[in-house]
Amino acid sequence: MSRGGAGAAGVSTRTVEVNGQPCRVWEKGAGEPVGFLAGIGGLAGWTPFLDRLAERRRVVVPSVPGFPGAQGHDVLDSQLDWILATQDLLEAAGLAGADLIGVSVGAALAADVGACARGMVRRLVLVGPLGVYDEGEPIADVWAQRPGDLPAMVCEEPERFRAAVAAPEGEDPVEAEVLLLRAHEAAARLLWPLSDTGLAKRLPRIRGPVLLVWGEADRVVPFGYARRFATLLGGEARVERVPGAGHLAELDAPDEVARRVLAFLDQ
Amino acid sequence: MKLLWFHLMPYTELPDDFREKNPSVWVDIDSSLFDPRRAHHMYNDFMDELEFASQCGFDGVCVNEHHSNGYGLMPSPNLIASTLARRTRDTAICVMGNSLALYNPPTRVAEEFAMLDCISGGRLIAGFPVGSPMDTCYAFGQNPSLLRPRYHEAHDLILRAWTTPEPFAFNGRFNQQRYVNIWPRPIQDPHPPIWIPGGGSVETWQWCAKMDYVYSYLSYFGYKAGRRTVHGFWQEMDRLGKDRNPYRAGFLQFVGVAETGRQAKELYREAAEYFYGRCLHVDSRFAMPPGYTTEATIRARVESQVVKAASKAVGRYDVAITFEEILEKGYVIVGTPDEVAERLRELALDLNVGQLMMLLQYGNMPKDLVAYNTKLFAEEVMPQVSGLFDDEWENRWWPNPMPTQQRAVPQALPESLAQPLPEARLQ
Numbered sequence: 015m016s017r018g019g020a021g022a023a024g025v026s027t028r029t030v031e032v033n034g035q036p037c038r039v040w041e042k043g044a045g046e047p048v049g050f051l052a053g054i055g056g057l058a059g060w061t062p063f064l065d066r067l068a069e070r071r072r073v074v075v076p077s078v079p080g081f082p083g084a085q086g087h088d089v090l091d092s093q094l095d096w097i098l099a100t101q102d103l104l105e106a107a108g109l110a111g112a113d114l115i116g117v118s119v120g121a122a123l124a125a126d127v128g129a130c131a132r133g134m135v136r137r138l139v140l141v142g143p144l145g146v147y148d149e150g151e152p153i154a155d156v157w158a159q160r161p162g163d164l165p166a167m168v169c170e171e172p173e174r175f176r177a178a179v180a181a182p183e184g185e186d187p188v189e190a191e192v193l194l195l196r197a198h199e200a201a202a203r204l205l206w207p208l209s210d211t212g213l214a215k216r217l218p219r220i221r222g223p224v225l226l227v228w229g230e231a232d233r234v235v236p237f238g239y240a241r242r243f244a245t246l247l248g249g250e251a252r253v254e255r256v257p258g259a260g261h262l263a264e265l266d267a268p269d270e271v272a273r274r275v276l277a278f279l280d281q
Numbered sequence: 282m283k284l285l286w287f288h289l290m291p292y293t294e295l296p297d298d299f300r301e302k303n304p305s306v307w308v309d310i311d312s313s314l315f316d317p318r319r320a321h322h323m324y325n326d327f328m329d330e331l332e333f334a335s336q337c338g339f340d341g342v343c344v345n346e347h348h349s350n351g352y353g354l355m356p357s358p359n360l361i362a363s364t365l366a367r368r369t370r371d372t373a374i375c376v377m378g379n380s381l382a383l384y385n386p387p388t389r390v391a392e393e394f395a396m397l398d399c400i401s402g403g404r405l406i407a408g409f410p411v412g413s414p415m416d417t418c419y420a421f422g423q424n425p426s427l428l429r430p431r432y433h434e435a436h437d438l439i440l441r442a443w444t445t446p447e448p449f450a451f452n453g454r455f456n457q458q459r460y461v462n463i464w465p466r467p468i469q470d471p472h473p474p475i476w477i478p479g480g481g482s483v484e485t486w487q488w489c490a491k492m493d494y495v496y497s498y499l500s501y502f503g504y505k506a507g508r509r510t511v512h513g514f515w516q517e518m519d520r521l522g523k524d525r526n527p528y529r530a531g532f533l534q535f536v537g538v539a540e541t542g543r544q545a546k547e548l549y550r551e552a553a554e555y556f557y558g559r560c561l562h563v564d565s566r567f568a569m570p571p572g573y574t575t576e577a578t579i580r581a582r583v584e585s586q587v588v589k590a591a592s593k594a595v596g597r598y599d600v601a602i603t604f605e606e607i608l609e610k611g612y613v614i615v616g617t618p619d620e621v622a623e624r625l626r627e628l629a630l631d632l633n634v635g636q637l638m639m640l641l642q643y644g645n646m647p648k649d650l651v652a653y654n655t656k657l658f659a660e661e662v663m664p665q666v667s668g669l670f671d672d673e674w675e676n677r678w679w680p681n682p683m684p685t686q687q688r689a690v691p692q693a694l695p696e697s698l699a700q701p702l703p704e705a706r707l708q
Contacts, residue, residue, distance in 0.1 A: 158566040199572035203426035
């Protein structure tokens with residue numbers, strides 16, 4: 015297990031295999047494990063939100079195929095392929111049966127693993143989850159944006175998104191750009207064109223407790239979806255809105271989201 | 282050299298303030314701007330123009346596929362091609378082409394192209410584009426990350442459908458069919474020549490070389506802007522050990538010809554400004570669906586044509602929309618027959634392209650001007666350039682039709698046939 019690489023002290027990096035392809039796993043902290051699946055764009059480096067969690071938990075951050083640090087999205091053709099790859103990734107990262115946090119794209123996958131492999135997830139946190147589409151209240155088209163417009167669409171403070179996906183110091187910015195485009199491609203591969211993975215049909219299978227977190231300024235998934243998720247979920251669901259935060263709420267409001275997530279996980 | 286007459290079929294009545302009042306000519310274009318009764322006349326005018334080009338002696342006529350597009354009214358070019366198969370005699374019919382991943386199953390393309398080849402007596406050129414992001418990913422909802430694998434699988438399926446004599450099962454990643462057994466089958470043996478319209482993707486060049494297909498760079502920005510891409514193509518051919526047969530490559534060029542240079546500039550100004558100002562007004566948000574452009578191409582920093590067009594439309598690349606600039610940048614070549622011939626000769630020799638697609642109708646060009654441009658070109662430009670390359674290279678990518686005397690002569694049934702049948706036939 016090597017140290018560093020994530021741009022923050024105390025973060026270890028290892029590689030696991032999914033479908034024979036390497037996927038990066040970051041880890042920091044001690045105590046009960048909690049998994050984290052990132053949102054649109056993935057993560058080029060460790061974030062303040064993950065640090066807040068790591069003060070109390072052992073935070074394990076596997077990168078799903080195609081997201082920065084991971085390859086192999088190009089062999090995933092169907093929803094079943096994606097669900098199984100995510101499940102394999104969580105198992106390989108040592109997260110079977112652990113608490114799991116998913117954001118945006120990562121939340122769509124986390125929810126599906128929770129629905130399809132019930133023993134895999136203990137307590138589930140979904141932050142601005144994609145995966146469900148309602149014609150009456152369409153999800154924004156994140157893939158039809160003019161160059162440079164995406165950061166302001168996914169974060170209340172666009173600089174926070176840019177920082178999360180920028181090349182860590184000393185790394186090739188062209189390569190970081192390619193990695194970001196690949197992460198967008200992977201998300202599009204899963205969610206194109208409407209962000210509807212058929213998840214609505216499977217949400218009733220999730221019987222454990224779920225925390226639904228929405229940034230008050232989410233410009234991608236309207237808040238109305240929180241009620242849809244809460245209604246469809248098979249178990250207890252709690253909804254929390256976070257002020258000053260956009261779609262990727264944990265980037266905009268790391269302390270606030272971490273506080274609410276930890277309170278939920280500790281119950 | 283082969284000279285083909287290409288029609289994009291632009292809607293000719295986009296309003297003067299289209300550019301100011303609309304974000305895009307493509308994908309989310311305002312449907313209230315489309316008048317079906319006016320389109321009735323446009324379609325018929327355009328088909329008249331294609332037929333006229335054939336009569337004037339162009340080697341081929343070209344049609345292509347676009348969706349939700351104000352400058353391309355052919356969601357199905359095969360419909361137009363089928364009328365051309367009936368209404369033209371010896372001209373090649375170039376469908377440029379069918380975006381393979383949009384047909385489900387792609388067997389449909391094998392069938393329709395075989396129909397066209399049969400109806401035309403073997404005159405079809407089969408174009409296999411991936412399709413633009415706007416057409417495929419946005420208007421037709423195809424997954425950009427799966428588009429190319431689907432395209433390649435569709436290609437393999439179509440080739441097998443054309444060339445396998447018995448029914449076969451196709452077990453693809455995206456298409457499964459227990460019985461592939463197309464009826465009709467193409468006249469051309471083993472199949473019609475295949476041309477690939479492409480942007481500047483290195484993989485496309487390599488694939489064309491491997492499959493021995495024509496690579497066709499359909500640039501709206503003319504010779505000057507296309508040089509780098511077409512030279513890049515030939516460098517790749519050199520690297521792969523392929524010969525420099527100019528018929529491996531196709532290129533698109535806008536032209537306006539007139540008796541004098543001054544007339545030419547006056548005659549073609551409006552149509553050119555309409556095309557570059559209104560027809561290429563594409564919202565850049567539809568230019569880059571993630572996964573459409575391969576990582577190798579992104580790394581090579583070679584941008585596709587459509588991406589450039591779209592980026593230009595918001596001013597990022599400064600697309601010329603005034604006639605003076607359009608001419609200066611070489612998007613459109615205008616001049617006397619001798620001047621145009623000289624510039625086309627220079628273009629063909631520098632780019633080393635043997636399959637030259639001429640856009641002699643563009644934007645809102647009126648029908649009489651289209652006829653004038655087409656006829657003058659055919660009579661006075663064509664003879665000056667058509668002999669290029671012919672003594673030196675063989676065009677292995679041109680249709681091989683049935684001999685003319687063996688082909689049907691399309692006509693309505695003569696009155697004389699509509700007689701009572703003889704008694705013996707009714708027994």
